[in-house]
Amino acid sequence: MSLHRDAVAVLSGWTAPTAEEELLRAGFLDHLRAHDDAMLRECVPGHLTATTAVLSHDGERVLLTLHPKAGMWLPMGGHCEPSDATLAAVALREATEESGIPGLELLPGPLALDRHQVWCHPPHSWHLDVEYAAVAPAAAEAVISDESLDLRWFPVDEIPELSDEATRRLAARGRRALMSGSRAAG
Secondary structure (H helix, E strand, O other), rough: OHHHHHHHHHHHHHOOHHHHHHHHHHHHHHHHHEEEEEEOOOOOOOEEEOOOOEEOOOEEEEEEOOOOOOOOOOOEEOOOOOOOOOHHHHHHHHHHOOOOOOOOEEEEOEEEEEEEEEEOOOOOOOEEEEEEEEEEEOOOOOOOOOOOEEEEEEEHHHHHOOOOOOHHHHHHHHHHHHOOOOOOOO
């Protein structure tokens, strides 16, 4: 199954928890139908990306990166690569690369959708973001990558002001999914 087909299947089967996200889901599917390259950063006017809120083993904290371009504390995430097979694999790969934490366990998802303006294609383009959560092993130590200015754990209920509502929503949904016992198979 190609990454494009996986994205269509994931989004077609996902029940959006809000009316706003239902509109995003429909828009993402329209974008996928209109663009064979919708999964790749080369796609203009936008492309699908994957984001992952990395949670502590107990779900009380979330690991955020100080993003060099956005200048905000955000979850791990990024572009799909041609070798990626699924959106879930993109989410896990990006989270592992940017957190430096091996053994992350991806929770079933997606948990949220977000659309935000970025600078991939000047003057701007859009990230159509499919959002997941992953759980770090107990005593996991994050290692800052060259994709980040800083990397810190924050209490889920105390995400800094220099962040956004999408980050707060994803962290809270991830903690709820973890506490409800939702774990990915395999």
